[in-house]
Amino acid sequence: MFFSKMTEFMNYSQQAIQAARYIGQGFIVTLDHMNRLPMTIQYPYEKLIPSERFRGRIHFEFDKCIACEVCVRVCPINLPVVDWELRKTMKKKQLKSYSIDFGICIFCGNCVEYCPTNCLSMTEEYELSTYDRHELNYDQIALSRLPISIVEDSTIEIISNLTSLSKRVMEGHSNSRNVTNSSN
Ligand code: SF4
Numbered sequence: 001m002f003f004s005k006m007t008e009f010m011n012y013s014q015q016a017i018q019a020a021r022y023i024g025q026g027f028i029v030t031l032d033h034m035n036r037l038p039m040t041i042q043y044p045y046e047k048l049i050p051s052e053r054f055r056g057r058i059h060f061e062f063d064k065c066i067a068c069e070v071c072v073r074v075c076p077i078n079l080p081v082v083d084w085e086l087r088k089t090m091k092k093k094q095l096k097s098y099s100i101d102f103g104i105c106i107f108c109g110n111c112v113e114y115c116p117t118n119c120l121s122m123t124e125e126y127e128l129s130t131y132d133r134h135e136l137n138y139d140q141i142a143l144s145r146l147p148i149s150i151v152e153d154s155t156i157e158i159i160s161n162l163t164s165l166s167k168r169v170m171e172g173h174s175n176s177r178n179v180t181n182s183s184n
């Protein structure tokens with residue numbers, strides 16, 4: 001009886017010591033994370049460069065558009081509004097206005113892909129928030145505005161994304177928090 005109680009107590013103590021050891025190891029590993037440089041991208045002072053094929057706000061060139069409406073047919077929600085009239089003398093469609101509502105657009109890029117004259121293109125612009133949802137309905141003038149380039153903005157620090165970094169570099173901050181450094 002006495003021995004079985006003793007064994008039970010010893011087992012219990014061993015398990016308690018093991019558990020304490022696990023907690024201690026966990027603490028050490030967690031504390032070690034404090035030595036690492038944070039990977040936070042400090043928006044809006046730091047911004048990540050969107051990748052080459054980023055699907056941001058659509059850019060539209062009025063002069064190139066032939067009012068074929070392909071962009072409307074391939075759009076999952078038939079979104080672009082193409083207003084045109086037939087010029088009988090020229091036997092040609094004349095584009096009157098063109099608009100896309102970015103409150104509804106899902107930025108899939110189908111319209112850009114299928115436009116026969118390449119008058120639509122995707123930009124790297126993603127800061128499109130407004131207070132009034134009607135302001136998201138971009139007409140041809142708003143759509144033809146050149147995108148604001150993150151790279152050309154001298155007030156912010158730009159951070160390269162993972163795909164544009166060289167081999168073994170995992171993170172784009174200028175003070176080089178990469179695989180080679182972290183192993184030092
Ligand atoms: S990006 Fe997609 S959802 Fe937006 S207008 Fe083009 S086809 Fe339509």
Ligand code: SF4
Nearest residue numbers: 065066068069071115
């Ligand atoms: S597919 Fe291109 S050319 Fe045709 S209506 Fe749309 S934007 Fe214009």
